[in-house]
Amino acid sequence: MLHLVIADSELELAPKSIVDHPAIVNYAKRRNKKPEEVLLDSTYHHSALKKLEDGERRGRPDIVHVCLLNALESIANKEGKLRVYVHTRNDEVIYIKPETRIPRNYNRFVGLMESLFKNGVVPEGLELLRMEEKSLAELIDEIKPDGVFVMHENGESMKPQEFGKVLAGLQSPLVVVGGFPHGDFRSEIPGKKISLYKAPLMAWTVVNEIIINFEHWVL
Numbered sequence: 275m276l277h278l279v280i281a282d283s284e285l286e287l288a289p290k291s292i293v294d295h296p297a298i299v300n301y302a303k304r305r306n307k308k309p310e311e312v313l314l315d316s317t318y319h320h321s322a323l324k325k326l327e328d329g330e331r332r333g334r335p336d337i338v339h340v341c342l343l344n345a346l347e348s349i350a351n352k353e354g355k356l357r358v359y360v361h362t363r364n365d366e367v368i369y370i371k372p373e374t375r376i377p378r379n380y381n382r383f384v385g386l387m388e389s390l391f392k393n394g395v396v397p398e399g400l401e402l403l404r405m406e407e408k409s410l411a412e413l414i415d416e417i418k419p420d421g422v423f424v425m426h427e428n429g430e431s432m433k434p435q436e437f438g439k440v441l442a443g444l445q446s447p448l449v450v451v452g453g454f455p456h457g458d459f460r461s462e463i464p465g466k467k468i469s470l471y472k473a474p475l476m477a478w479t480v481v482n483e484i485i486i487n488f489e490h491w492v493l
């Protein structure tokens with residue numbers, strides 16, 4: 275079983291310090307929501323983000339959306355060989371049941387995440403998604419993997435297919451991919467840094483490379 279963690283993801287509600295900013299207030303009004311209940315989104319809240327620390331990398335639910343669509347629709351997931359988790363910049367972890375169908379539509383995905391932040395689980399009853407306060411280190415401790423790998427552009431260079439073979443040779447490997455657009459991980463991560471290519475890649479490209487090359491050896 276491969277455990278895939280999208281880590282330090284830029285997924286959060288509009289922080290308290292900017293809920294009075296017109297960009298957030300007007301956006302919330304348009305969507306009939308309270309300002310403190312809307313997901314921070316750089317596409318709509320650009321001017322408010324300038325007031326935040328790390329504002330240039332925050333408010334990127336789209337990265338999590340595309341990574342989840344790719345991972346959960348993969349053959350490895352359909353074959354029961356994958357578990358996917360999202361860890362956020364504020365140390366929340368989202369546990370995702372493998373049978374979850376993530377909405378293809380971005381606006382519907384945003385609505386789903388907002389109700390997850392509000393209620394802790396969605397949908398009520400089925401609990402396909404569950405959110406808990408947890409650091410990345412605590413999540414890794416809980417999973418007890420027999421290998422931890424951190425995808426990093428400055429890591430040890432390995433061809434994707436070779437990396438897939440390494441993963442397939444383990445019982446319960448865990449791979450960490452950064453769910454942010456710029457810069458480095460905020461969390462301390464115990465694990466071997468691996469680079470799959472000589473230049474920076476998008477998080478969802480790395481997710482796809484990992485899964486497809488793992489599948490190559492295990493299916």
Ligand SMILES: C[S@@+](CC[C@H](N)C(=O)[O-])C[C@H]1O[C@@H](n2cnc3c(N)ncnc32)[C@H](O)[C@@H]1O
Nearest residue numbers: 425426427451452455456457469470471474475
């Ligand atoms: C868009 S990148 C993060 C930002 C990147 N440091 C930059 O400034 O362009 C998202 C994630 O993809 C993974 N990644 C990006 N390039 C990679 C590479 N060449 N090899 C392995 N993983 C990579 C890392 O996990 C990284 O955190």
